[in-house]
Amino acid sequence: LLVVAALAAAGVAGCAHPPPPPVQPWQREYLARRALRFDADPLEDRFRQHWYGAREGADLGFGQPGGGCGCN
Amino acid sequence: LKRAAVCLLALSGALLSRSAVRAEDRVTIRGAYFREPSTRVIQPVVEITKDLPHGVDLNAHYLVDTITSASAAAGTSVDSIFTEIRSEVGLGIGKTWDRTRATLSYKYSAESDYWSHAGWTSLSTTFWGNTATVGAFAGLSRDTVGFNQRTPACAARTGERSCPLNSEFGGIGYTQVLSPVAVAQINVDGAYLDGFLANPYRQVAGIGYEVFPDKRFRTALSARAAYYFPAAETGLQVQYRYYRDFYPGALPTGVSADPWGLTASTVEGRIYHRLSPNLEVRFLYRQYFQQSPAFWCDVPANVGCTPMSVPVSQAYVSSDPAIGPLRTEYPEVKLIWDAASWESIPFFRWFAAGTFEISYGRYFQNNSFGDAHVLQTGYSMPY
Numbered sequence: 001l002l003v004v005a006a007l008a009a010a011g012v013a014g015c016a017h018p019p020p021p022p023v024q025p026w027q028r029e030y031l032a033r034r035a036l037r038f039d040a041d042p043l044e045d046r047f048r049q050h051w052y053g054a055r056e057g058a059d060l061g062f063g064q065p066g067g068g069c070g071c072n
Numbered sequence: 073l074k075r076a077a078v079c080l081l082a083l084s085g086a087l088l089s090r091s092a093v094r095a096e097d098r099v100t101i102r103g104a105y106f107r108e109p110s111t112r113v114i115q116p117v118v119e120i121t122k123d124l125p126h127g128v129d130l131n132a133h134y135l136v137d138t139i140t141s142a143s144a145a146a147g148t149s150v151d152s153i154f155t156e157i158r159s160e161v162g163l164g165i166g167k168t169w170d171r172t173r174a175t176l177s178y179k180y181s182a183e184s185d186y187w188s189h190a191g192w193t194s195l196s197t198t199f200w201g202n203t204a205t206v207g208a209f210a211g212l213s214r215d216t217v218g219f220n221q222r223t224p225a226c227a228a229r230t231g232e233r234s235c236p237l238n239s240e241f242g243g244i245g246y247t248q249v250l251s252p253v254a255v256a257q258i259n260v261d262g263a264y265l266d267g268f269l270a271n272p273y274r275q276v277a278g279i280g281y282e283v284f285p286d287k288r289f290r291t292a293l294s295a296r297a298a299y300y301f302p303a304a305e306t307g308l309q310v311q312y313r314y315y316r317d318f319y320p321g322a323l324p325t326g327v328s329a330d331p332w333g334l335t336a337s338t339v340e341g342r343i344y345h346r347l348s349p350n351l352e353v354r355f356l357y358r359q360y361f362q363q364s365p366a367f368w369c370d371v372p373a374n375v376g377c378t379p380m381s382v383p384v385s386q387a388y389v390s391s392d393p394a395i396g397p398l399r400t401e402y403p404e405v406k407l408i409w410d411a412a413s414w415e416s417i418p419f420f421r422w423f424a425a426g427t428f429e430i431s432y433g434r435y436f437q438n439n440s441f442g443d444a445h446v447l448q449t450g451y452s453m454p455y
Contacts, residue, residue, distance in 0.1 A: 021202070022203055023252050024201070025202075029252070030253050030302060031255070034344055034352065034354075034408070035300050035306075035307020035309065035342075035344035036255050036300050037255075038247070038255070038296055038298070043117060043119060043450065044431075044450075047117075047448070055394055055400070056336070056398065057364075057365070057392075057398070058292070058313075058317075058336035058360075058362060059290060
């Protein structure tokens with residue numbers, strides 16, 4: 001009974017609903033900075049992946065497909 | 073009134089960001105120079121993106137790898153100067169709905185002894201107030217490995233001087249905005265490869281041409297996090313990746329253990345610092361550690377190793393430095409400059425809307441490839 005009461009109290013208090021988003025639209029000023037973007041340099045990423053793929057044995061990891069060699 | 077002002081600011085910010093998203097008609101030119109003791113690569117590339125009505129966008133790129141000498145470590149018997157060219161063209165189309173984006177991409181790469189077709193699709197959607205993004209991609213590639221000097225076993229059956237290499241790949245990722253100054257991401261990737269996986273030219277001393285298993289399953293798990301310090305105008309990114317591969321399915325007859333088992337860990341850190349309103353510097357440091365697969369056997373370096381499985385004539389063996397025990401380090405510095413200050417200068421003002429970048433890095437390898445200089449530069453401009 002205590003458990004049911006606790007769950008009901010939690011539901012009334014709003015715990016049963018998802019929490020609000022951690023960032024509101026007016027708080028997004030810094031999210032556009034390069035430092036907070038993982039896709040800021042797609043062409044550089046492509047070059048680096050090709051080079052690492054030719055010189056290291058472990059390809060993959062950040063959502064880029066393969067294709068092509070140029071491995072000399 | 074204060075609340076109304078905040079709402080107005082938020083709305084104008086949203087409109088500005090939306091107009092910025094719509095203004096993705098952009099052209100980027102870029103060049104990279106990679107120089108090892110015996111290998112030099114120059115790679116110019118141009119990419120164009122174009123926004124169309126109804127949330128559709130297109131992109132296309134063309135690049136050329138000009139390899140101005142070959143590395144002895146890569147298997148050529150004589151380290152003679154020559155010029156080899158790899159051309160690559162890529163096309164992509166994307167469609168964005170309110171919170172969901174889908175893309176379809178194709179890439180073709182061609183050189184004198186290697187041709188590759190790759191196609192893939194991706195789907196991502198945001199939720200929880202646009203602070204969370206889930207994405208997935210999947211695709212396949214169909215490669216052809218050509219042989220200028222010999223006819224390997226895989227080609228002997230067909231009578232052609234080439235062998236196929238097919239792969240299917242895919243992955244999922246999750247990105248979460250944790251706070252106005254913090255973002256985190258995790259990715260899981262995998263790829264199944266089936267076909268000729270070795271280098272057609274490389275030979276193992278005293279044994280002959282290297283022989284790779286005909287199948288490989290590659291897996292990678294990665295995590296990234298970024299944090300921004302507004303007062304210092306400085307951002308920090310860190311990432312870690314773990315990689316492991318294995319032979320998929322039942323082992324071939326005569327092979328008693330997984331010939332793969334290559335494992336690797338990568339750690340990378342980046343520091344972004346704004347030096348002025350239009351100039352940013354980025355410091356990058358990357359370390360990569362790799363353990364070789366079971367069939368790797370560099371006889372000169374390790375006299376005791378033997379080809380894996382019997383008979384020896386068909387055994388897996390490789391001395392490829394790229395899959396041997398390896399540690400690489402890569403420090404780099406990069407400058408990114410928004411050319412807005414050129415707006416009042418005749419002629420140069422045409423480039424004022426764009427961004428220039430230049431970077432230099434040193435790639436340290438503890439194998440026979442030696443260390444490399446890496447110079448990259450580029451310019452990107454909306455049109």
